Amino acid sequence: MKRSLEQRLLEGPVICGEGYLFELERRGYVQAGSFVPEVALDYPEALKQTYRDYMLAGSDVVLAFTYNGHREKMRIIGKEDLLEPLNRQAIRLAKEVAKEHPVEEALVAGNISNTNLFDSNDKEGKETIRAMFAEMVTWSKEEGVDFVNGETFYYYEEAKIALEEIQKQGLPAVITLGLMSEGILRDGYTVQEACRLLEDQGALVVGMNCFRGPATMQPYIEKIRTSVNGYVGALPVPYRTTEEHPTLFNLPDGGCSCTLPTETTFPTSLDPLYCNRYELAEWAKKAKGIGVNYFGLCCGASPSMLREVAETVGRTAVNSVYSPxxxxxxxxxxxxxxxxxxxxxxxxx
Structure with a gap:
């Protein structure tokens, strides 16, 4: 029998491969801008190979690619009728790949995320969001996932709603927050306050993902680690964010010689702003040193980057035979x- 997420966390660091959104856009299967994971239906073999690449690079988790696969995003692109098929297909493909792991079957996680609809003063809107999470988590439960990953929430209260819907289905929850440049969640909570509350409410893992690179996420991860008793997750984007430009949304590229079609380098001109794998390894070493338990990288990450993180925290990936x-x-x-x-x-x- 494969070990549960909690069993693996008790025994050492857990690696979760994220970053599918940018990786599949780079491979030509996701449209930048809308960023909806239609690839699950349109090119299932391409999604399976992406899952496989991250798993063999060290991920203990095959995370179903349903980020942005919620009712609001599907409404925007006019394909709400494909919402349930997309979600179920993404999970089924993840389960197929998880069974291929040659050492121990990988965990499969359902995925829910920020809806971009949340308004602290909109009670009716909150119920709409709850219903969106409820249907996605119900499908995850019915498809037999091991846990649900709720991610990139920049409102504490939206994360709380997500956690409540995961708990209604009796599934373990990983909840990670996205912190924009203000350094505080949009409903006024600090990330450490929010993580402490989410842990108290039953989340198995709390922490941060996306938006910030290692340099500008790590100080907040340290605050979270000192504020909670349980497991902490950290999944930065692999870009050289700075105090002046703490998120990937407004990173400048002073060396660019052309006029960009977008207002900023985000999302399609970030290529020169990557951290290299050794910078990511240095971050992973620091994160492990302060007691981070759940490691990964978010938008922009490649399998080779994830493998470097996994090896740095003491793991050997299936594809470590191809390490430099x-x-x-x-x-x-x-x-x-x-x-x-x-x-x-x-x-x-």
Missing amino acids: NMEKHFLFGSDESLKANNTAYRTKA
Whole structure:
């Protein structure tokens, strides 16, 4: 029998591969802008391969790609009739891939996320949001997920509604918050206050994901770690955010020589602003050092980046056999069988 999420957390760090949204856009299967996961229905094999790539790179979890697959997003693109089929298909594909893990069957997580509808003063709107979460979590339960991941909430109260609907189905909950540049959730809570409340209300894992890169997320993760007793999750975006530009939404690119079609580098011109894998490893080392339990990377992450994080926190991925090893590189290698006239040329290459 495969271990539950809680059993795995008790035994050491858990890795969750996220980042499908940007990765599948990069591969040509998601439209930037609307960012709706229609790929689950249109190109199921492409989604399965993406799931597989992240799992083999170290993810303990195959997270069903239903981020933005909620009723509001489907309304905007005029495809509400595909809402349930999309959700069920994404979970079924995740279950198929999870069973392929050669060591231990991966966990499968349902996924709900920010609706972009929340208004603290709109009681009717809150019930609409509750109904949206309820149907998605019900489908997750019926399809047999191991837990539900509720993510990228920038209102505490919306996260609380999500948690309540997950609990109604008797499923473990991972709840992570997205923090914009103000450094406070939009309904006035600090992330550490919100995480403490969510933990008290029964979330198995609390923490942060998305919006912020390692440099600008880590200080808040440290506050969360000192404020809660249980498991803490951290899943930053792999971009070089700064104090001046703390989120990926407004990162400038001073080296760009063309006029961008968008107001900012987000979402399709962020490429030069990536952290490299060793910067991500340094972050993962710090995060593990303060007691983070649930690791991952969010929008923009590639499988090789996730593998670096997994290996840094002490895990060996299935595809760790393909981790970098420069010993046999023709120019920079150290193997004695390499041709000396090549290795001697490395400083002039």
